[in-house]
Amino acid sequence: MLKNTLLLDALQGKEVKRPPVWMMRQAGRFLPEFRDLKDKYDFFTRCRTPELAAEITLMPIKRFPLDVAILFSDILVVPQAMNIPFEMKKSVGPFLENPISSLEDIQKLDTTGAEDRLEYVYKAIKITKEQLNDELPLLGFAGSPWTILCYSIEGKGSKTFDKAKAFCFKNPNWAHLLLQKITDVTIKYLEKKVESGVNAVQIFDSWGGLLSPKDYEEFSWKYINQIVEALSLKTDVIVFGKGCWFALKTMSQSKASALGIDWTISPQKAREFTGGKITLQGNFDPAKLLSDPDKIYAEVQQMIREFGVQNYIVNLGHGILPNVSIKNAESFIKAVVEFNG
Numbered sequence: 001m002l003k004n005t006l007l008l009d010a011l012q013g014k015e016v017k018r019p020p021v022w023m024m025r026q027a028g029r030f031l032p033e034f035r036d037l038k039d040k041y042d043f044f045t046r047c048r049t050p051e052l053a054a055e056i057t058l059m060p061i062k063r064f065p066l067d068v069a070i071l072f073s074d075i076l077v078v079p080q081a082m083n084i085p086f087e088m089k090k091s092v093g094p095f096l097e098n099p100i101s102s103l104e105d106i107q108k109l110d111t112t113g114a115e116d117r118l119e120y121v122y123k124a125i126k127i128t129k130e131q132l133n134d135e136l137p138l139l140g141f142a143g144s145p146w147t148i149l150c151y152s153i154e155g156k157g158s159k160t161f162d163k164a165k166a167f168c169f170k171n172p173n174w175a176h177l178l179l180q181k182i183t184d185v186t187i188k189y190l191e192k193k194v195e196s197g198v199n200a201v202q203i204f205d206s207w208g209g210l211l212s213p214k215d216y217e218e219f220s221w222k223y224i225n226q227i228v229e230a231l232s233l234k235t236d237v238i239v240f241g242k243g244c245w246f247a248l249k250t251m252s253q254s255k256a257s258a259l260g261i262d263w264t265i266s267p268q269k270a271r272e273f274t275g276g277k278i279t280l281q282g283n284f285d286p287a288k289l290l291s292d293p294d295k296i297y298a299e300v301q302q303m304i305r306e307f308g309v310q311n312y313i314v315n316l317g318h319g320i321l322p323n324v325s326i327k328n329a330e331s332f333i334k335a336v337v338e339f340n341g
């Protein structure tokens with residue numbers, strides 16, 4: 001039914017004429033039309049209004065020949081539905097007035113039927129699917145339980161999330177209770193997203209790379225893998241672990257269809273660590289999109305040669321930066337669309 005099957009073919013290991021391309025955070029602040037809307041509605045209003053979320057999802061699609069649409073939303077809508085009232089504060093980012101700090105805070109979280117409080121996301125999916133008219137696949141997503149825990153305990157963004165890590169190391173049993181609650185809601189939420197029409201899902205583990213390999217296994221992968229096991233029965237799952245190169249071997253042995261990687265690992269090493277068995281996604285340094293369009297074009301084509309055309313999805317190694325020009329983003333995408341060896 002889908003007209004552009006590049007993403008699903010790449011996820012399922014089928015042969016493609018060129019790799020599919022999309023950009024993490026493509027429905028975001030580097031687009032002038034997104035910034036215009038931003039002045040009119042606050043961030044979570046945009047997430048909670050299905051028509052707006054659909055409109056923003058389609059913004060990058062209208063501008064560029066991308067192969068994938070990713071639903072405009074945020075990873076923090078899941079903890080919000082569990083009664084962790086995140087706000088998006090100007091020049092701060094995600095913010096929690098009262099971060100989680102005790103066992104009682106975790107016990108009183110409202111997880112029963114939490115997925116039903118995210119009806120606005122399912123509606124946004126239905127509207128977006130209608131507007132996409134089967135031209136492109138629509139990707140749904142969620143944060144990893146570990147990444148959601150990081151924000152819920154720290155109360156805001158951080159480079160190191162020391163407070164969140166200290167909480168886990170001091171009170172591992174409490175941390176596991178919280179991680180399991182987030183996992184259970186996330187599974188039901190993603191299942192509902194699939195039922196509403198998304199063609200695949202991605203799990204963002206933005207902060208997994210802050211953990212040692214052993215702690216990653218205990219506090220992050222154990223829960224991501226539960227999501228992968230459940231969701232892989234229904235759809236293709238991409239796991240993006242920022243800084244998680246050390247876990248690639250374990251991840252490649254899971255039921256994930258693809259693994260997202262950042263730019264701190266070479267394509268050759270990533271293929272080696274994953275035994276050449278699984279589709280890889282990435283890994284252009286987002287800051288390189290601030291260089292010249294010709295350089296971007298040449299380096300993207302070189303990156304494709306290094307990963308190989310098959311079992312590969314072209315993407316950045318993390319979200320697109322807000323100050324990237326339209327011309328440079330275009331060069332990134334064109335380099336893939338025009339690739340012929």
Ligand SMILES: Cc1c2[nH]c(c1CCC(=O)O)Cc1[nH]c(c(CCC(=O)O)c1C)Cc1[nH]c(c(CCC(=O)O)c1C)Cc1[nH]c(c(C)c1CCC(=O)O)C2
Binds near residue numbers: 023026029074
């Ligand atoms: C950690 C994380 C968050 N959200 C997300 C992650 C994981 C990916 C990553 O590591 O970048 C995921 C996310 N957030 C957003 C999307 C939409 C789809 C897309 O275009 O990829 C996705 C997939 C919209 C958004 N989410 C946010 C914006 C910017 C909002 C604005 O300035 O109006 C957008 C477009 C706000 C947000 N939301 C979050 C932060 C830390 C911030 C503020 C800083 C930032 O922009 O990076 C939490």
